[in-house]
Amino acid sequence: MKICHIIANLYAGGAQTFVVLLAIEQKRLGNDVSIILIDNFNHSPFEAYLIKQLQENQIKVYSLDRKPGKNLSVLQSFLKLNSCLNSLKPDIINSHLQFTHLIIALYLKLFRKNYKLVLTIHNAPEEWNYQTLQTNLHTPSIYCSNSSMATSVIRDCKKTVISNGIAMPLIDDSALQIFKDFKIDTSHQLILMVGKLSHQKNYPLAVEIAKNYQDKNVTFLICGIKEETADEDLNSFKSVKNIHYLGIKVPKEIYSLMAYCNVFLNTSHYEGLPITVLEAFFVGIKCVLSDILPHHEIGDGVEGVFIPDSFEAKDFIKLIDEALANSLNHQEIKELRKEVLKKYTIKETASKYIDFYKQLI
Incomplete structure (x- = not known):
């Protein structure tokens, strides 16, 4: 199965760490996995640490080079996203966090694409604006906890709860x-x-x-x-x-x-x-x-x-x-x-x- 995870960036955070762990484990299960970042690389130690893990597991990472806070760069990001997805041809796109849910849903509608999109809901509740809700009323969703499903906005969509998981932490000095x-x-x-x-x-x-x-x-x-x-x-x-x-x-x-x-x-x-x-x-x-x-x-x-x-x-x-x-x-x-x-x-x-x-x- 070809899987493409999309998230705003890998600058820092638990959701970012989880996406990397999930992608690596899905790769180990025999799938073709890639990650697309909406924002540009910031070359921070945290981002470099996660990308190194992905590269060691032969998972490609692409950036759409959006500059955070610069809305005018979103159009250019759509074009780069279209090019990436045309090349990758994923069976599943898995979106993470509210901003990404909106960007990917808008892209699919504007470019009239029929990729299978799944949202991972990472918070309880995950704060959505009106546009994100309207473009994802029926998008299949994975909730990270029972609490997330119970507290998030109710939508008519295929949904399930899959608890987050981690790899056993390795301790150094x-x-x-x-x-x-x-x-x-x-x-x-x-x-x-x-x-x-x-x-x-x-x-x-x-x-x-x-x-x-x-x-x-x-x-x-x-x-x-x-x-x-x-x-x-x-x-x-x-x-x-x-x-x-x-x-x-x-x-x-x-x-x-x-x-x-x-x-x-x-x-x-x-x-x-x-x-x-x-x-x-x-x-x-x-x-x-x-x-x-x-x-x-x-x-x-x-x-x-x-x-x-x-x-x-x-x-x-x-x-x-x-x-x-x-x-x-x-x-x-x-x-x-x-x-x-x-x-x-x-x-x-x-x-x-x-x-x-x-x-x-």
Whole structure:
């Protein structure tokens, strides 16, 4: 089967990591897989890391060279997309994230193409504008979690839930260099957060939580690409002496940080089936997660996972204290989580994707 995944870019993020893992596993299952990026390459370490993985698995990556924020370049992108797809002739196009859903649907209508299009819905809910909804009312869709299907806009389309999956994280010592570069006191208890600087990730709450630990030898480390709340978030980080913003880190560095930190914290307003949280589960770090449906869906009953009953800082602080006091180490927690995490392997996810594609061809 010829499969073409399309996503805006590989600059950073859980959805981007997932698309790469999915493409690689689908290739291993004997399919012809390619990836098209709408935006131009930015040659960041994160993008380079993912593209290197794809190239090592003989998966070609194409760029339509759209300049983010430049709407006039969309027309040129359509022409390049048409050229790519005419050459690739995919049996299935799998679109990821709202902007891509709109661009691909518009292309298919404007160029009168009949490629089989599947949308992967990555959030709960995934925020769609009117144009995206109207052009995809009946487009077959894969929801990344039950929470995503339950909270997203209702459409008359063929749909299924296929839980996100990941590959087992490989741990190295790259966190040690990060600690050295940022002068992190490793005698402190370390709280790790990973996610774009955006409204979704709710960093004002994280700052409020961190203030409680300023004189308690607890340090907060935050990794993520700068998005719409970056200026506000970065200013607030500077106001608290025990927060260190580490910038964008590639997946292997994230895994290493998870292995060396004490607690993984997520304060998000919403998620889909969060890849980074799954990675934290597999590494064995204790997790304190916000009270949203996807976190309950994957975290309830999982060893070393703590979910407060509200978005009040005091409720997070209580559970962070409990997590820090927990005597189980990463390896012990990994063993206790092993059975429940079997359903979140990328091998199983990729196989289910192929089964859904076959229903459409």
